Amino acid sequence: MTSSLRNSVHRRNHKERSQLAHRTKLGFLEKHSDYVKRARDYHSKQDRLNRLKQKVAERNKDEFYFSMTKERTREGVHIKDRGNVALPTDMVKVLKTQDENYVRTMRASGLKKIDKIKSQLTEMADLVQEEDSDAQLDEHEVQILKKAKILSDKTGSFGKKRKHLLFAENVDEVIQLTKKRKDKEVVVATSPSSVGEIDLGWKTVEPKAKSKRKTTRDQVDNNVSTAVSEESKQSHLDKRKSLLKELSARLDRDRQLRYTQREFEMQRQLMGKGGRKKVLDAEKVEGDDEENEDEVDARRGRRLKPSSRQIDEETYRPRVYKWRLERKR
Template sequence: MSSWKKAAKSNQKVHRERAQPESRAHLGLLEKKQDYKRRANDQHEKDDTLKLLRKRALTRNPDEFYHHMINSKVQKGEHHELERDKDEHTPAQVRLMETQDLRYVNMKRTMEANKIGRLQARLHMTDVANETKNTHIFFVEDEQEAKEFSVAERLQTHPSLVGRKTNRPKLDQLAKLVLDVQDEKVILAMNDERKKSYHELQCRVEREKELTIVQQKMELKRALQEKRLRKPKQVSKGTKDQAPIYKFKYERKR
């Protein structure tokens, strides 16, 4: 019995999915079962979402207030969102102000500041120091010495190292220096890693600046909500780079 089953199974024909006929090749690939299942699951998810929204609409309390009521309006049967002042906040600042509180922003700003300090301590900012322009005055005795003056001889270093402001050894130190020749691939990898670190540092500095501006705006907003005898006077409007400036009248605390 078992040998007959094996023989029958070995003689079974392999059924493959049919291909798209040549006359319908311009319509693209023939839809397979997995394509149909994916399309059916997507339709079922949409139907479930619509069913849930209809249920929420039926059970909604008409007297319930939510902030979107005053942030949107209907004009001629069309729904419109109220535009915010685009010159005052960046999208990142608006997103932070809407979703997080002042304590969270302060915590994130402190974390970014600590990470910036660790990165600066590790990188030493040597490349930035070499790119910074400054002046160095050398004094000479007469015009003849000024014409024959050589910066490399005065600094007692190699001419190729004159432009460096950090790690500029003298000639006697270079003579005693033992060079460890590294593989070119290792040097390229180290330079690439250093470039990534500087890019990360720049991104974190910008992030810390954004968080500082958001924190200042939120602190000012909370200060304006406090009850005062005299309304503070606005000195300048807020921008993307700074919080608005108000002049508060001094009030003696009871």
């Protein structure tokens, strides 16, 4: 048997001494670590008191500062003024009105820029592309255009033909309407562009073959023109994307300024007289219940207080108050 095994087999279990039964009212029995903490705290307080006593003993009795004339004490306690004196209610109302006017001015200038961008977008003829085009608008860009009211919310998927319904009262009217539609289709099918050349018996002169040099020159010109057209098309798409991006940012800014202006107006009304009650608090409309699992684990499953809940700017809605109807004299 090794020495380590021999020493570990017959080893006494040392138990921590607890408080005696008749002294349980005094609390837990103090251990050495508790005594060390208490002693350090006591000595630190004694050192601070000794330093203060030393400062009092060594202070200059003739010491004077002009700020001493402005200071005051109450029952021997020095009172320090923080400097933020509360303003009168009328003055606060005037200040809030000025802030509201500034926000209104900035919003008006932003709306002018939004209208300018919307006019530039509406001038583009190929704003809504067909389905087989590479420059088709994606879903995010369509949402931006709908938010700016350039496109209607009722617009369906692009490229689909609209159905025109005709209502008839009797069978004869149905036959007449279908006959008119067939006649229109026949006219379109037999248009001059779709009809081929008619043989009148004359000799047709075949066009002479162009020289090889001229053909190569035309081919080079065609390649250059296609390259220029592709480059202009790409620049056109880049300009459209930049305009849509700027329009989205300015719409979000206008929404925030609108909510800010409404908040200033509500604060001025709340400072006035009259009974009111809160109908709706500032809240998130969607995505309110979605929380991160790490955040839930960090607070050990406890629910957040309404004051500590972070409000997202995308889903923020201002608070709503309802004033009691009062009779005007």
